[in-house]
Amino acid sequence: MVAGQPLRLGILGAGTIATVSVGVLPNLAQISDKVTPVAIADPVLERARSVADTYGIPKAFGTLEEMLDGAELDAVINLTPIPVHGETCRKILSAGKHLATEKPLATTMADANDICDLAAQRGLTVVCAPYNMLYPDRMQARRLIRHGAIGKVAFARVRSSHGGPASGNWPLDPTWFYQKGSGPLYDMGVYGIHEITGLLGPAKRVVAFAGITEPVRTVRGGPFKGKKIEVTADDNVLMMLDFGASTFAVVDGTFNVNAARGPKVEIYGREGTINIAGAPYGGEGPPLEIFQLDAVPGLGGWITPTLREVEAQTQRAFGLHRAILADHLADCVATGETPMLNVDHARHILEIMLMAEESSRTGQAVPLTTTFELPDREE
Template sequence: MKESTAATSAQTPLRVGVLGAGGIATIPEGVLPNMHHIADKATVVAVADVLASRAEQTAARFGIPAHYSNLDDMLANSDLDAVVNLTPIPAHAETSLKIVEAGKHLVVEKPLATTLAEADAIIDAAGARELTIVCAPPDMLYSPYVQAQRLIRENAIGKVAFARVRSSHGGPGGGPDGWPFDPTWFYQDGSGPLLDMGVYGIHEITGMLGPAKRVTAFAGITEPTRVVRGDGPYGGLEIPVTTPDNCLFMLDFGDSTFAVVDGTFNVVASRSPKVEVFGRRGALALFRNDGPDLEVYRTDLAPGLDGWIAPNNWPAVADPRRAMLKRALLVDHLVDCVRDGKAPVLSAEHARHALEIMLAVFQSAREGRVVELTTTF
């Protein structure tokens, strides 16, 4: 295997390998279609996928010089500074550990791992080699969330009492459009809506309020079989559901501050905000689609007057290119952290805390009790 080439100058683009050529790598919102926006900062020099034909087709489509059928060959034969790990959830831990042990910076999709021991091993290996890890989701780089975090810390809505967080959808294959690949693994042990979707809400609310202290939860399987909708190649496929597809949980942040979060494959539609945070002197509402990205309710806007404001003129505190970069924003963040020597906002430690919360959700639901958390970030 080649020696580490992780160090890079501010003038030289990072040489990036992409592991996994599935949807998150290739869809319009994914990594590869948007890497050209940061060509001065990073260049993809290799792609690997367990399906050799898919790796070859992806390389041809995006002009990537080398393609491989496995991670080991890519690490051994391509000169890389970093690897973007876009494998399915159950493969994150093993492949990410191998990447950092090879001396490469890491961008990894959520979650970081599926056990705390795996997460610890990845973090320890990266730390020993002075490598940077950036872990999805990218939400805490988005300006509305960063502004909300700032307002909360500046006490703009007073002491936070509780929050509601929507972190669900109808499930892969649950929409009317044809699903392009087999979604079975999303409903099997080692995956599920909590690890796939709940992780977004967990990152968002802990990013704004800080580490949680305790978890209590319910989780279950709503129907034993899912049927893929639409007329795509997997339309009509019957999928046995072997992991909870319906999770609802509460986070205790201490000092009587709570959050209710959902992580399910059962929200086929919603008109509610993505996140609502309720304080003693106001409230915040963050939206995914409809309305302004961030609205704030303030008491005493003027004497005797309370009301909502949309702070469109507030200073942008995150990269305004995020809508353009889409999932490539993760790579952009990695490059900035490597070049500037700064700790990532999307840190492995935050990802480990989110993972502990998810594991605690399963434990709480299984044992019917409150679970204390031990990690922080």
């Protein structure tokens, strides 16, 4: 990368996440001073070529290896399906490229450990979705908690589900979302785990229940309407996280929430409560509100913090949609700062999901071994 020049970015995957209106490519033009897409790769070469033509990307390839060999890249954004994240992330880092990847980081701890090791050994920056902890409302909530605004946190409830791709007008065949190696825990539960660990810090252990609620799903809309899908991944997961010192959180990860009201995240402390309505898949009410005992002497009440000073940041973050990953990567590469969406946090999230599966099989609480630290630049 030449100092002062945009990051030369390769796009791995030309599907929905790359091309939908809230996806990566339609929104990269907003950060053209930071990032330039110079190549795209997809197993369906004609799709890669079509997307390249649409977005003015100079080169299109049929494999990741061909793109790494055939294009001058500084970084790659990995938009592949969940089951191949680990393998493709390792290849990208082994080629000496910075990495932004969709969630989760991988599906095995061996792959996650290799990714962390490769990044450290080669001095490469990795950012991993979800991107929720970049949103100003989450950062403000984290600041309030760390500064004791609601006292000691006792417990939290986090909603991290929707009805599943088969419940709506998903533009592609949604079958793989319901198969072993994927499922709502990795697709949706990851958001809630990311948020609550971003707000409260690393968890110590996890206990979970999981199962299949409907062995065959029928696609309700879109081009595959009426298709029957055999469900082999657990489609209903409920987790409890133990953060130590009697602080707990309940997080769901299912394809069974077709509608919901109320906050997405509720955090209960000894001196108050924080609610986050929150996108994506948020609830009703203001983006962030706090109840404080004795908000004024002798009187408690709800307060909606004034976020005028971060309103522009909020609008920008929401407006970038999934291109916020590329934006965050470019900023961290340019400044050398530790990413808010850092690789150690992503590994911790993966361990929680894997150990939740183990807990659901054994009926036991499972200790966690990984940890992470988030940068303090939001302080």
